[in-house]
Amino acid sequence: MTKTPMTLGGKIRALRLAKGMTQGELAGRxxxxxxxxxxxxxRVAPxxxxxxxxxxxxxxxxSELLSEIELRHRQTQLLRDARDLLDRSAPHAAKPLLDLLAQASISYVTKTELDLExxxxYEQLGMFxxxxxxxxxVSARALVHHEWMIGASSLNRQGELHLANGRYILAYHCFLQALWYLDQSTQPIPQAVFTTRxxxxxxxxxxxxTDQSFDFARSAFSDVKTSxxxxxxxELCHLLSVLSMExxxxxxxxxxxxxxISIYSSLGQTYALTDAYMNLAIxxxxxxxxxxxxxxLPQLITDYHKQGRMDALSNAWSERAQCEISIAQYEDAARSVERALALSKEESPERAEALRVQGLLLRATAQYDVAFLTLKNAAARFxxxxxxxxxxxxxxxxxxxxLRQEKADDLFxxxxLIARFxxxxxxxxxxxxxxVLPPEKKHV
Structure with missing residues (x-):
């Protein structure tokens, strides 16, 4: 049977016991x-x-002990380097570092920490x-070992995966659990609290x-203003503007x-600034x-085109068409809708939105039958x-x-359908x- 190699702490304990010393005697004065x-x-490196x-x-x-300290520091640095590479979305560069840590016979990195990275x-490699x-x-193990910050980070990332795939209820419960984990921590990171909220x-x-969304957004905004x-x-101003319109x-x-807009402009955040102006137009x-x-909208359309953001560009043309419908510029609106449709992917929110706007245009120009069918198509896609x-x-x-008798169809x-939705x-x-939300503490 192969004997498991001792860690630094294990070696010190074994040497102390071999000498017949207590921890107090080893500590001295x-x-x-x-x-x-x-x-x-x-738990601590000497x-x-x-x-x-x-x-x-x-x-x-x-030298018998210093070699172990060097190993500990080397592993800690490997984990830090891998984490930095993942922060920069460089999974292929991070993988060899994580492989070294996973294969180490003596590990000073906890399994929870390593598995989180x-x-x-896996996420960045598309292995969802x-x-x-x-x-x-990771979140289950963190609960057992009271590794609250690691567990909260894991739950947040898991929730973001659910959110991206439209699994909103699962995402909601992951984020709520993450908030509870943060509440258990004696020293939560303000950024983690903000992200979760x-x-x-x-x-x-x-x-x-919408009401609860507003409550969380305001709480997050309070966190942001202090830390x-x-x-x-x-980001919170942008979100709160959308909720305020709701x-x-x-x-x-x-x-x-x-x-x-003012903050993004001062920071030179080009993409975010374009989106913020788009939000203002809406x-x-x-x-x-x-x-x-x-x-x-003309400048925003130009900016999205330069940035190569075709989905956003499609939505910008749909928004322009809605504005043109509002001021009765129907020919211009028709051209805008056609551009939005041409830029959008078949099974995408942008295509559904373009079809909805096309339905509004057809209704505005009294083409009621076609408008009704187009809106029905948009609703099904949504x-x-x-x-x-x-x-x-x-x-x-x-x-x-x-109800306005613009379309003689079965109201029932x-x-x-409305009742079902x-x-x-x-x-x-x-x-x-x-x-039930977790009990509040002063830091959450």
Missing amino acids: EITPGLISQIESD SERVVNLLTKALDVNP IARL PEAETLYER KNLSITAYRLGN GSRVDCA NKSGEEALAYAREA IQRERGYSQEAVSL EALQLLNSAVATLEVMKDMI VVDE SLILKQRLRVTEMT
């Missing part, structure tokens, strides 16, 4: 017994001064099922609970949108200022993409067409309302 206990359990004191007390050569590696499975194991706000909004970066502050608070939405149109909105808020809003337009069918939205809403 210059080291505390508590520090000896931490060193022997490998300094060079402490190593010299220990080697004298144990009557051994310092391996799960990130493997990443999700490992994130689940922001994720909860976005997910609650997707689940149809966050200016980029984080701008709550029919146009002036508040406008103020948040302009603050986001707010202006929804507040009834379509002429002001349409004046912003449903398939789990964008049920958009699906219900589109069906409401179809219902209004029937539309009512039934509304039921799903209410079920999702109930998930967020029935969930």
Whole structure:
């Protein structure tokens, strides 16, 4: 049977016991017994001064212990380097470093720490099922060992994977658990608290609970103003502007949108600044200022084209078409919609949105039958993409067409579809309302 190699702490403990010494006797007058206990359990790496004191007390050569300290430092640096590479989305460069750590016969990196980075590696390599499975194991192990910050990080990343794949209820519960893990930590990282609350706000909004989304966003905004970066502050301003429009608070939405623009502009965040101006154009149109909105869009369309962001470019053309419909420039709107459709992918939110706007244009030009079919197509696509808020809003337009006798169709069918979508939205809403949040502490 192969004997497991000893760690530094294990060696010190074995030498102490061989000498028949207690931890207090080894500590002497210059080291505390508590520090000896931490060193022997490998929770703390001793300094060079402490190593010299220990080697004298144990009557051994310092090189016997220093080699173990060097190994510990080397492994810690490998993990740090791998983490930095993953932060820069360089998984192929990080993989050899993580492989070395995974194959080490003596490990000073905890399995939870290592597996968290391996799960990130899987995620960046596109191995999503493997990443999700490992994130689940990491968060479960972190709960057992009270590694709260690692568990919160794992749950946040797992939730972001669910969010990206439209699994909003699963994402919501992951983020909520992450907030609970952070609440257990004696020293939570403010950035982690902010990220979790922001994720909860976005997910609650997707689940149809605008009020709760607003609560999380405001809490995150409070975190940001005291300890966050200016980029984080701008992100929250952007999110709060969208939520304010949902709550029919146009002036508040406008103020948040302009603050986001101001911050992104001062930081030189080009992509984010373009998106912030796009958000401003949407707010202006929804507040009834379509002429002001349409004046912003040519530059935004140019910027998105230069940035090569085709999905965003498609949405910009759809937004321009909506503005042009509002000011009765129907020929221009038709050209804008055609560009939006040409730029969008077949099974994408951008294609569904372009079809919805095309339906609005056809209705505005009294082509009711074709408009109804186009809107029906858009609603079905929104449903398939789990964008049920958009699906219900589109069906409401179809219902209004029937009520105004613009389209002689079966109102019962539309009512039934709206009821079905509304039921799903209410079920999702109930998930967020029935969930009991963890007890608050002053840091969360």
